[in-house]
Amino acid sequence: MAEWKNQIAKITLPTPFAVGDVNIYLIKGDRLTLVDAGPKTEEAWESLKFQLAGLGLTPEDIEQVILTHDHPDHAGLLDYFPDSLEVFGHYLNERWINRTEEFLEEHDRFYLGLFTEFGIPQQYLRMAGQLKKSLKYSCHRSLTRTLSEGDRLPGLAGWKVIETPGHAQSHISLYREEDGVLLAGDHILAHISPNPLLEPPLIAGGERPKPQLQYNVSLKKLRDYPIDLVYTGHGAEVRKLPQLIDRRLERQHDRAMHVKEMLNERPKTVFELCRELFPKAFERELGLTLSETVGQLDYLLSLDEIESYDDGNVMYYRSKRGVGRG
Structure with missing residues (x-):
């Protein structure tokens, strides 16, 4: 059952994905904030309502949502909230959470081109169009406002944005300076290294991102912060972050x-x-x-x-x- 610890409540929701349950977070401040939202399934929605009730809350009490990144297990349940709810995140969330037919067509063209470049046999080429199948668990929403490196979080004094691309191009982490708490989304996980996922370039026909290189840079970047405790998008919390970063970079x-x-x-x-x-x-x-x-x-x-x-x-x-x- 969710409980408050130092103004943060961890809520764990089921997902239809192999990664298993996802963690989302409530933060108390001038505005009650939900960080990430879970996948768009009835099971996740019922679990969220049940855990909110245990805190004496309902979904209507949530005043804003901040996305760490656009993946369906973190953004899908936005569709269950009223359109008036404000949603904040990096601008690169937009093309994934508010998808257009043009983007979906470019998505398939990009992967089909990659499949050819990668030497993938003919019988697997059909799978290029299937790589977006998980998007059925995502939302169709638009960001209210974008967040970028160093921005202060609306309604949450003492919190700021650290851009941490790699696992997703849109990925940000949220840092509370007074006590070194980091809400890291999927950038930091306790027991596995997140997969830096291939994505289409922002401009069609442009050079594709290199997410593994981005992820390594983002990991090293966190060494510059006196981080004491990391709340993760899946699994347990992390302490001794510098040691974990060193292990991850060495193993990679x-x-x-x-x-x-x-x-x-x-x-x-x-x-x-x-x-x-x-x-x-x-x-x-x-x-x-x-x-x-x-x-x-x-x-x-x-x-x-x-x-x-x-x-x-x-x-x-x-x-x-x-x-x-x-």
């Missing part, structure tokens, strides 16, 4: 070096690497496993450990120091 580097070793024998496509890295999961979770694979390649390219080249429409990657270099 080790994973990338393993990918480099896989390229020593011969050049490979993203799909070939993805299938080797995730032999049981790549078909079931193609979007997630491709994001992980590409993230390691982007990282290795940034270190000049590997190189890429075009073979027709397909991109190949090879080690610069491995025996398979052509």
Whole structure:
């Protein structure tokens, strides 16, 4: 059951996703604020109402919502709230939570182009259009106002925004300066490293974001803050954040070096690497496993450990120091 601790109440809601339950948060201030909203399901809505009742509240008591990012398990239930409720978040939420047909068409074109570049066989190309299937659990809302780096949170004295892109391009974390509390969304999780997910560029035809590199920068950025306690989007709270950051960066580097070793024998496509890295999961979770694979390649390219080249429409990657270099 939810309870108040230092003006914050953690509410855990069920989701239809493999990640399991999602954490959302109430913050007391001049305005009662909900941070994230959960997925658009009746089960999540009933659970939210039940836990609010345990705090002596109803959904109508919530005066504003702040989104840490746009993913459906964090934004979907906005559709259950009245249109008059104010919603704040990074401007890059907008294209996902207030989707247009133009954006959805560009979404499919982007992934179909990536699938070709990644060397994905013909029988899997149909899955490019299926990568947006989780959006049925998202909302159709618009932001009331946007938030960006250093902004103070409306109605919440002492809180400010830290931009933490990587897991999502729209991702922000919320920091309370007086006691070093961070509401980190999915940027920090206790037991797993969040997957930095591929997204279409903001401008159609532009260079795609490199979320793994962004995520690493965002992790290092948090070292500059005296953070004592992290409330996470899934699972338990985190303390000793600098140590966790060091472990995450080290493990990600080790994973990338393993990918480099896989390229020593011969050049490979993203799909070939993805299938080797995730032999049981790549078909079931193609979007997630491709994001992980590409993230390691982007990282290795940034270190000049590997190189890429075009073979027709397909991109190949090879080690610069491995025996398979052509």
